[in-house]
Structures are given as structure tokens and as C-alpha cells.
Amino acid sequence: MAFFITDKCVGCTACELVCPVDAINGVKKELYFIDPKICIDCGACGRACPYDAILDTYGDLAVKVRRTEWPKPVVIDEICSGCKYCIDICPFDCLSLEDVEGQPWTAVARLTNPKTCVSCYLCEAACDKGAIVLMAPENVAPAASKRFQ
Numbered sequence: 583m584a585f586f587i588t589d590k591c592v593g594c595t596a597c598e599l600v601c602p603v604d605a606i607n608g609v610k611k612e613l614y615f616i617d618p619k620i621c622i623d624c625g626a627c628g629r630a631c632p633y634d635a636i637l638d639t640y641g642d643l644a645v646k647v648r649r650t651e652w653p654k655p656v657v658i659d660e661i662c663s664g665c666k667y668c669i670d671i672c673p674f675d676c677l678s679l680e681d682v683e684g685q686p687w688t689a690v691a692r693l694t695n696p697k698t699c700v701s702c703y704l705c706e707a708a709c710d711k712g713a714i715v716l717m718a719p720e721n722v723a724p725a726a727s728k729r730f731q
């Protein structure tokens with residue numbers, strides 16, 4: 583199953599703008615639709631829709647969530663190898679390699695463009711080491727949370 587847009591849709595485009603895989607199409611101010619063959623069930627559209635028009639994978643109404651409360655990727659420096667898999671897969675160019683403070687010979691992935699992150703989990707899924715994990719903003723250590731702003 584995939585996410586699904588109901589006839590409550592007013593064609594505001596909010597969902598289309600956050601979909602990381604371009605699964606959503608439509609004409610502005612008309613009913614939008616999701617291609618179930620492309621949707622990866624990330625939930626971004628459901629969190630973004632202001633009109634309660636999107637059902638999740640289980641047929642339940644997706645709840646709108648303020649963007650500042652969406653989960654964000656946090657990198658575990660000790661595990662990250664700097665392979666760039668997560669950086670390359672991110673559809674919104676949110677991640678970059680950065681030197682670790684005090685260790686200029688070590689570069690790790692960082693969320694350098696947090697405002698464009700849609701919390702799609704593609705980066706987390708791409709990392710076979712488990713070095714990048716999405717966390718709710720309130721569960722992130724203060725040093726990391728500064729990067730979300």
C-alpha cells in the first residue's frame with residue numbers, strides 16, 4: 583500500500599513540494615494524486631497537508647505536524663566513514679561532508695541544510711553502518727540541535 587489523497591484535496595501543492603521521489607502529481611487548485619508504484623511511504627506528504635486530505639499506508643488519516651517538529655538526521659561521528667552514500671541519496675541536498683572538530687583528517691556527514699530536509703529516511707536507509715539516524719528534535723543533544731535552526 584501507499585499513501586493516498588482523498589477528495590478533500592484542494593490542490594494547494596504542499597504535498598508535492600515535500601515528496602522526495604516525485605510520486606505526487608496534479609494541477610494546482612485541483613485534486614492531486616499519488617502514484618503508488620513510486621511512493622516509498624515516507625509520510626512527508628501526510629505531515630505537510632493542511633487539509634486532512636491524505637491517508638497513510640493503513641488507510642488512517644495522516645496527521646499534520648509542524649515542520650519544526652519533524653525528525654532530523656543525526657550522524658554518529660564514531661561510526662560514520664564519510665562514504666557519502668547518505669549525501670548522494672538525499673533528494674534535497676541537505677547533507678555534506680564536514681571535518682570533525684579537532685580532527686581535520688576525518689570527515690563525516692552533517693545535516694548542513696536542515697530547512698530543506700523532509701524527514702524521508704532515505705539517508706538512514708542508505709547507511710549500512712547505522713551511522714545516521716533520524717531523531718525527533720526534542721531528543722537531540724543541544725550541540726546537534728543548533729544545526730536544525
Ligand code: SF4
Binds near residue numbers: 590596630632635
Ligand atoms: S497538501 Fe493536501 S490539499 Fe494540498 S495538494 Fe496535497 S493533498 Fe491536496
Ligand code: SF4
Binds near residue numbers: 602622
Ligand atoms: S509518503 Fe512520501 S514518497 Fe509517498 S507520496 Fe507521500 S511524500 Fe511521496
Ligand code: SF4
Binds near residue numbers: 655675698699705
Ligand atoms: S531525511 Fe535524509 S535523505 Fe531525507 S531529506 Fe532529510 S537529510 Fe535528505
